[in-house]
Amino acid sequence: MKDKSQKDKDKDRVLGCMVGGAVGDALGYAIEFNSWQEIERKFGSRGITRYQLDKQGLALISDDTQMSLFTAAGILLGMTRGYMRGIMGRIDTYCHWTYLDWLHTQQWTKRKKNERVDSWLMDIPQLYSRRAPGNTCLSALMVLEKNETPVNDSCGCGGVMRTAPLALLDFLHSYADGNILYCDMCAAEAARLTHKHPLGFIPSALHNHILMKILAGSADNEDTQNSLASLIENAAEEIGSIESAPDDNKTYKELWPNHIATQQELIKKAIDLAGKDTPDHIAIESIGGGWTGHEALAIAVYSAVKHCNSFEDAIISSVNHSGDSDSTGAVCGNIIGSLLGRNSIPTHFTGNLELLDIIEEIATDLYTGCIISEYDPRNTPEKQRWEQKYCSHRYPHNC
Numbered sequence: 001m002k003d004k005s006q007k008d009k010d011k012d013r014v015l016g017c018m019v020g021g022a023v024g025d026a027l028g029y030a031i032e033f034n035s036w037q038e039i040e041r042k043f044g045s046r047g048i049t050r051y052q053l054d055k056q057g058l059a060l061i062s063d064d065t066q067m068s069l070f071t072a073a074g075i076l077l078g079m080t081r082g083y084m085r086g087i088m089g090r091i092d093t094y095c096h097w098t099y100l101d102w103l104h105t106q107q108w109t110k111r112k113k114n115e116r117v118d119s120w121l122m123d124i125p126q127l128y129s130r131r132a133p134g135n136t137c138l139s140a141l142m143v144l145e146k147n148e149t150p151v152n153d154s155c156g157c158g159g160v161m162r163t164a165p166l167a168l169l170d171f172l173h174s175y176a177d178g179n180i181l182y183c184d185m186c187a188a189e190a191a192r193l194t195h196k197h198p199l200g201f202i203p204s205a206l207h208n209h210i211l212m213k214i215l216a217g218s219a220d221n222e223d224t225q226n227s228l229a230s231l232i233e234n235a236a237e238e239i240g241s242i243e244s245a246p247d248d249n250k251t252y253k254e255l256w257p258n259h260i261a262t263q264q265e266l267i268k269k270a271i272d273l274a275g276k277d278t279p280d281h282i283a284i285e286s287i288g289g290g291w292t293g294h295e296a297l298a299i300a301v302y303s304a305v306k307h308c309n310s311f312e313d314a315i316i317s318s319v320n321h322s323g324d325s326d327s328t329g330a331v332c333g334n335i336i337g338s339l340l341g342r343n344s345i346p347t348h349f350t351g352n353l354e355l356l357d358i359i360e361e362i363a364t365d366l367y368t369g370c371i372i373s374e375y376d377p378r379n380t381p382e383k384q385r386w387e388q389k390y391c392s393h394r395y396p397h398n399c
């Protein structure tokens with residue numbers, strides 16, 4: 001059993017992962033479609049280092065954090081179903097339903113009054129804002145809503161930017177008895193719901209592996225940079241051994257050897273660049289723009305490894321380039337936030353962050369895990385609140 005200090009550390013890292021991802025997302029969202037030259041001209045030689053606030057004084061999150069929240073809600077829904085009924089599907093499959101809830105917040109389709117939904121997040125008005133949602137996610141979910149299978153060849157980063165919550169729940173609550181490769185596969189399948197190219201979902205598997213290893217303390221060392229780099233290199237080597245349940249349990253290396261090699265080579269390049277004095281924006285743009293899943297993860301790895309002792313420096317590095325700044329910032333925020341914890345995040349990055357209370361609430365739920373069961377009376381406000389959040393819902397009348 002973990003002692004209090006270890007539990008406190010685990011909670012700090014879980015909150016760090018979720019809040020860190022949102023911080024990177026919000027900082028990068030303001031410059032997502034700008035070139036480095038435009039960023040430098042507007043913000044100076046370091047690029048953007050502080051939020052661009054809206055008229056209400058908020059740093060707005062994008063679809064990246066929105067979908068991460070709906071991922072968390074989905075897997076907590078699945079966990080609760082298991083506790084309440086003694087059976088459950090594979091943990092990632094519950095994201096199908098909460099992603100459809102997210103689709104409706106984007107106002108592409110309407111739901112009937114009192115129609116069932118699966119996420120309490122549908123009660124949050126701010127989540128009905130459209131923040132440059134990815135076309136692949138939207139179009140794939142519209143197909144899923146018709147009970148059809150999406151067909152595309154997208155390797156966009158819309159998968160890897162949203163699946164970090166799986167690593168948090170899987171590690172903390174020993175999902176699949178701690179079988180990390182199985183957990184990696186679940187994270188990949190959560191991304192594969194919408195992104196069908198292997199480089200659209202393999203990065204989620206690797207991201208999951210990295211986060212679970214960080215949460216386990218595998219990078220805790222006086223030489224943080226080398227230990228983190230080694231952890232990530234080992235994770236990249238191991239993902240080829242993942243067995244894909246939807247593909248007759250063949251390994252990823254058997255199924256997609258070239259794509260596994262592409263991801264591994266790009267991760268190695270990112271780590272090598274992190275050990276050099278190349279200016280960050282130049283190093284990052286030699287990796288890519290981050291629009292694809294494997295590039296977004298590699299850029300996040302570069303910034304996290306190079307600036308492994310400073311949350312702020314890592315986040316600033318990860319967003320300042322001519323590419324998908326909010327997604328690279330979100331994934332880097334997941335990694336560096338897990339490594340350094342919530343307490344490492346400067347207050348100027350949290351004080352104005354949109355929906356910080358909701359992000360921390362759902363992160364705390366991931367840390368706590370389900371607190372109700374089929375045979376346990378819901379006789380406390382906490383248990384009643386959990387039941388209301390993660391059991392059946394009805395569509396909010398005001399949305």
